[in-house]
Amino acid sequence: MTVAIYGSGGFGRELLPFAGPEPLFVSDDPAEIGTSVEGVRVVRLQDVGDRPIVIAIADGQIRRRLAARLQNTGQLISPTAIIGPGVEIGEGAILCAFTTVTASARIGRHFHANIYSYVAHDCVVGDFVTVGPRVGINGNTIVEDDVYIGTGAVLRHGTRDRPLRIGKGAVVGMGAVVTRDVPPGTTVVGNPARPMVHPPAALRAV
Template identity: 40%
Template sequence: MARSSQAIFGLIGAGGHGRETMPFVRAHIAAHPDLGIDVDRVVFVDRQAGTAVGGHLVLAEDEFAAMDAERLFAVAVGQPAVRRAIAERLESARCRALTLIARTATVVDSARVAPGALIAPYALINADASVGRHLIANAHSSIAHDCLVGDFVTLGPRACVNGGVRIGDGVEIGAGALIRQGLSIGAGAVIGMGAVVVKDVAPGATVVGNPAREVAR
């Protein structure tokens, strides 16, 4: 792709999650012409550079970061540590993280969402919740009122975080997991698929089952 002064958007990750995310990326960009991004300036950024995925060119990360244009991006990589490393590299190259919200998602007007979030179809961020940088909220996941969610947190499909929960940076919450109201989930914790969390989770712990029990630290 030739260099240009026109803005370009890069979706980082051309795997399964990236391919699921791209349709609502296109819809979001089409609904926000103020971003100045044409559909042919929407690309994947991945190791498959030089190919095309779903009709979108794939660029290498260093190629994208070096382009002579305004570079906006979001990271469609589920693992929080990997997502953090990529985002920090791109931000240090003066690329700008863009928050992307699917048309059918709901972010209420009192909620606060930091840059870089990917909020998938039918996800919900409810009253006075605050979520950190580069959240991934997969389809049908929900964060209830007054939750405080750190940076680089991943919610799997249909994960449900009830009111007043505090979630540290880099937490992974598996598909269908349920977290009781008012709990604290420490940084780097992993909540297994379908887990029912009824007590606080220590930083770095992995919990599974119903009720959820720690299996690793």
């Protein structure tokens, strides 16, 4: 199946090898309309026709706004991705090369799984979640809507009775090792991951 890719930046270009024959890029920038990127035409949303669209923009909030405009949303899954038994994947999801969703996991709408990342058994991942390259989400983890998980982060497995939970809108920094729940809207970094502490305003101004 050939798709149209909303966004011709780096991530959009990474999708071209498995976007089907004669894909399109979609842009809202008048300066880009009618040009080509890596040999792929850039068109307006209204010129896509009936082909399905995926959104190749990392910011989940921007994806959410753009998704509200789409009439025909597709999925884009690399042929090297592995999808195990009992897995449900929502509309608009993108699974890049060498990604894995192992078993009995539920993936929400407009999910991004970058290269070499995985979601393990019995996880629940919300809508508009972005997972960077080489991220490991281990079993019995709940990732709520609008979460961003940076490159190389690892989330400890939970249990059926007490899943690990990453709250809505949280950010997990690159390389973080998450061993406990992350509250909504919190940024965590380090090993073990802890909330980011911002210096006082007086120090930031120095």
